[in-house]
Amino acid sequence: MELRTAVSPRDVKHYTTERLREEFLIRDLFVEDEIKLVYSHIDRIITGAATPVSKMLKLTAGDELRAEYFLQRREMGVINIGGAGTIIIDGKSYQVGFKEGMYIGMGAKDISFESKDASCPAKFYINSAPAHKPYPTVLIKPEGEPESGVVIVKDENKVELGCLEDANHRVICKYILPGQVESCQLVMGMTKLEPGSVWNTMPCHTHDRRMEVYLYFEMQQDAFVMHYMGEPSETRHIVMRNEEAIISPSWSIHSGCGSRAYTFIWGMVGENQAFDDMDTVDMKDLM
Ligand SMILES: O=C(O)C(=O)C[C@H](O)C(=O)CO
Numbered sequence: 001m002e003l004r005t006a007v008s009p010r011d012v013k014h015y016t017t018e019r020l021r022e023e024f025l026i027r028d029l030f031v032e033d034e035i036k037l038v039y040s041h042i043d044r045i046i047t048g049a050a051t052p053v054s055k056m057l058k059l060t061a062g063d064e065l066r067a068e069y070f071l072q073r074r075e076m077g078v079i080n081i082g083g084a085g086t087i088i089i090d091g092k093s094y095q096v097g098f099k100e101g102m103y104i105g106m107g108a109k110d111i112s113f114e115s116k117d118a119s120c121p122a123k124f125y126i127n128s129a130p131a132h133k134p135y136p137t138v139l140i141k142p143e144g145e146p147e148s149g150v151v152i153v154k155d156e157n158k159v160e161l162g163c164l165e166d167a168n169h170r171v172i173c174k175y176i177l178p179g180q181v182e183s184c185q186l187v188m189g190m191t192k193l194e195p196g197s198v199w200n201t202m203p204c205h206t207h208d209r210r211m212e213v214y215l216y217f218e219m220q221q222d223a224f225v226m227h228y229m230g231e232p233s234e235t236r237h238i239v240m241r242n243e244e245a246i247i248s249p250s251w252s253i254h255s256g257c258g259s260r261a262y263t264f265i266w267g268m269v270g271e272n273q274a275f276d277d278m279d280t281v282d283m284k285d286l287m
């Protein structure tokens with residue numbers, strides 16, 4: 001597991017491009033037949049991916065967590081951005097299709113990932129945070145019929161925002177949040193840009209009470225997103241490619257402008273779970 005420390009905005013304003021990328025950008029997450037994990041001291045979020053191709057992959061705590069098993073004191077959210085796959089949790093199998101996800105509560109011991117078809121492997125994207133009690137493990141589907149153990153994202157949690165004229169027309173689909181899928185602190189979902197729109201989270205915001213991680217995907221090989229970060233009066237950019245993630249500290253804006261439309265997964269942890277608790281930044285104050 002790779003470790004990233006927390007950083008101060010006073011230092012970050014002096015960083016070179018290379019140093020900014022070292023601290024915040026997470027590359028090469030989806031590696032064939034590997035589980036990759038990055039542990040950040042910022043709210044102790046773990047960002048990772050499991051990409052099973054020719055074998056089943058088992059999630060272990062590693063040395064870093066000093067735990068008997070990965071979710072002994074943690075919870076996790078997973079969203080599959082690849083082909084159909086299976087997550088096996090304490091002997092129970094969950095079929096997780098493209099853009100379907102799971103919330104896995106604290107206390108789940110044996111967690112393994114498998115692809116249905118090696119020629120179209122599942123790509124399980126993971127966010128995990130410290131937890132204090134178990135909440136039910138559920139499969140989450142953006143659409144479909146409700147059944148036992150499966151949560152369908154409520155219409156009120158699919159929010160259309162922006163417009164083509166502002167190049168920010170997008171739909172925010174909230175997977176894990178209070179009132180739909182309960183968790184100790186993790187809030188997670190996916191935002192899809194409509195064709196022709198390229199800006200996410202603009203007008204932008206910070207939220208002193210939560211940090212956030214973004215994973216950009218559904219991008220062509222030569223496409224990029226200019227991800228904007230930093231304090232509103234001291235912004236920086238990081239060029240991001242398909243299936244790369246970025247850590248956003250609470251003091252930082254987190255907004256992107258793509259060379260064309262794209263999709264991204266956001267995950268937040270921290271003081272509260274109120275999606276709308278944002279410190280909005282007036283466009284004229286950005287520097
Ligand atoms: O496009 C957006 O706007 C978002 O997806 C916003 C993120 O979800 C976010 O920053 C939530 O705090």
Ligand SMILES: [Zn+2]
Pocket residue numbers: 205206207212254
């Ligand atoms: Zn945010």
